[in-house]
Amino acid sequence: MRIILVGCGKIGVALISALVAEGHDMVAMDSRSTVLEELTNQYDVMCMVGNGADCEALQAAGVDRTDLFIAVTGSDELNMLMCFLAKRQGADHTIARIRNPQYNDKSLSFLRQQLGLSMSVNPELLTAQELHHILKLPAASKVETFSRRNFEMVELRLKEDSPLVGGRLMDLRERFRARFLICVVQRGAEVIIPRGDFTLQAGDRIGLTADRVELWKLLKAAGLARKQARNVMLLGGSRIAYYLSKMLLSSGSNVNLIDTDRAVCHKFSDMLPAISTYCGDGTHPELLQEAGLHNQDAFVCLTGMDEENILVAYYAKAQRVGQVIAKVNHDEMARMAEQMGLEIVISPKDVVVNVVIRYARALQSSIGSSIENLYQLMDGKAEALEFIISEEADFTDIPLKELELKKNILIGGILRDRRAIIPDGDDVILPGDRVVVIAGQRRLNALGEILQ
């Protein structure tokens, strides 16, 4: 694919490196020629000095022949403007980095619609979501959201004592009284799309879909959500901390925040009344003890200093806090910290790169097909594809159990009037629905191919 990226800062360069490795044709644009000079020596990209909001510069970069336009400069407004202009000049898809929390609330979907943005990335929000998943779902190795967040699929590894082990899938639904679907199972190196008579074993890695409320109910019933962190301490009142506290508080955790700046503490307690804030230096053990470090289930270091995050994380680990996470921006330092024994190191840069790469892959696969969205499951061994059902489709209004699907194909979810349905055999597909199809070892281009 041909991709233009504007803004070659830390995230920009990380994206270029990853996208070039994926084999895309990259054009990098920045207003600073020194940055580009460095870049062109390292990566096989075309570099152009210029302002991405300058129509002539965009024209020169070949925006009309571009599949994907990515704006990741430091300014939200500039990114939005650039994406708008690029879209108007013929770029197929646009991604903007929008990090100001004010743009990221309710106005975001309106903005995205008006500007024609395919995706907006907010590194802090994405990082906070990732952290939230780690803290709330200790057993899940990955959580995937489909169809504008209406479906979630969690990937779990089944332990010996899991109540899911041993039962046939068709019986499990009865037992847990929840609508859920096990879409994909990885056993050893093999990936299976299971039928109702499939029996789970210990050690299986499963992909499980359910809508939000049901998912939590099920995980609780299956004894998978038991270890989630109830008491969380955050160090550093950054934007990530704000998003994360908001999520944690709304899912019922207690959040303690430590920051050196009194004004920041006040702001947090103004915006999030349920939070407990402590003003002081987080590197002082007394303060940490006073704030109740040893009662915490999890401790997350989110200050702007990598070194401080790593060191304090070690201290917290030594104090036997269950889960310790450090945010580290520099790749080299993250590697060092991991080598020295910190289990979870998170880098906002990596989070953004993963999201954009996943999007680019999906985009590439969907070119020339009727796929709306594509997600990769189980490290790329299976795929979830999203389709919209047209009026002409010949399999509408037939109960799913009567449809003769090909092997290794499964209807994972139906979205009708903004309502998510986890289907069973009696459900039907209607025109206008969005359908998520799970496919293993097979590349689908159109929905018609799922039938035998």
Added chain:
Amino acid sequence: MNRKMVYFLIGRILLLESGLLLLPLAVSIYYADGGLFPFLITIALGLALGCLLCGLFRTDDPVIFAKEGFFVTGLAWLSVSALGALPFVLSGQIPNFIDAFFETVSGFTTTGASILTDVEAMARSMLFWRSFTHWIGGMGVLVLMVAVMPNLSGRTIHVLRAEMPGPTMGKLSPRLRDTAKILYTLYIAMTLLELVLLVAGGMPLFDSAIHTFGTAGTGGFGMKAASIAGYSPYLQWVIAVFMMLFGINFNLYFLLLMRRFRAALRSEELWTYVILIGTATALICWNILPLCAGFSDALRSAFFQVTSISSTTGFSTVDFDQWPTLSRMILVLLMFIGACAGSTAGGLKVSRAVLLFKTTRREIRHLLHPRSVTSVRFEGKPVESATLISIGTYFALYMGLFAAFWFIVSFQPGFDGVTNFTAVASCLNNIGPGFNLVGPAASYAGYSPFFKVVLAFAMLFGRLEIYPMLISLSPSTWLKK
């Protein structure tokens, strides 16, 4: 330094050259002129050496930096020339290896300076190979390697930057490999166009091929003692126009192809080049009018010679050594300026000359108004001072090198100052003929072997724009780990 990768790339280059030698091999089979075994032996040797180097120096670490880029480029050109000289020696057409090396370097660097006293006695396949080296060297051996050989790392830009003439290198497409492919596609298309026009004008196919290679690479090896003089005015015009076209930055052709006509025609370098050629042609035409048969004859001779020298090709239709001093002086000046950056031509390059002129103008202005702040603009954009400094340094180095070569060559007994001056200028700027004893009607055969080697190095220095050769030859590159 990543030596393994350097030697590996040299191996690849030798393999590529062996592949290219198949073409003259086919010609020698067609004409049955005794070139078969020399070419076969050379190809076998190239394959053996190439495989050996590629096998011995296979490495998992393909990362190279600017230093390796320069080193590879210098070394590649030396080894390609050494291997390319073998067919001449093995066939006995140029028995002395030094002579053959001079001839091959002159070919690859698109100089066109020859030690042959009787070109017309050469075997056809040898003539073909001699001219074909022009065509390969014009766009560059390493550019060709990047275009045709897969699996090179993203850092090959260092190699390309070292080989491409001009102060800066612009990519035409996101991928280096595609850029190299685009350049070669344009190059091949223009070559074919000229070939067709020449054949249509009644030139035999073999002659057309030889002269097209000479024009495309802006080299100047011909196949007649009188160069182009024996051909019809139409053919002379075609060659003259194409010499001028091959002296233009190839990026502009790409812009034309992308239908960005305005951007292409706004190029400051292009217009300077055209105005330079126009002025020189007018002056010389007026100057030589009394010597010629008529105005059209004078105009054609003047235009042909001006494009030939300024594009650094070196074809001739008349013995311009007999022209008045003013015309000869203009030609010497054109030798130094050369053609546009990013073309197949040599010389200092028009863009550098323009920037030097503008910098000088700014310095003078600054002397008169010490508080004045002005930026130097080129192609509608302000030029960074780092670029200006590097151009100034390049010019100083270039002049210093020119003086050094002139000094060394002066040791050759029996040659006058003008001969030596123009010989060095001609070799360093990759033109070919000079004046007096190395004039268009004479050859470089008179120089003793040592000076032939010196002049061959002058050509390599000129073609690769000094730095790659300087770095390949400096002891620190070889001694340090």
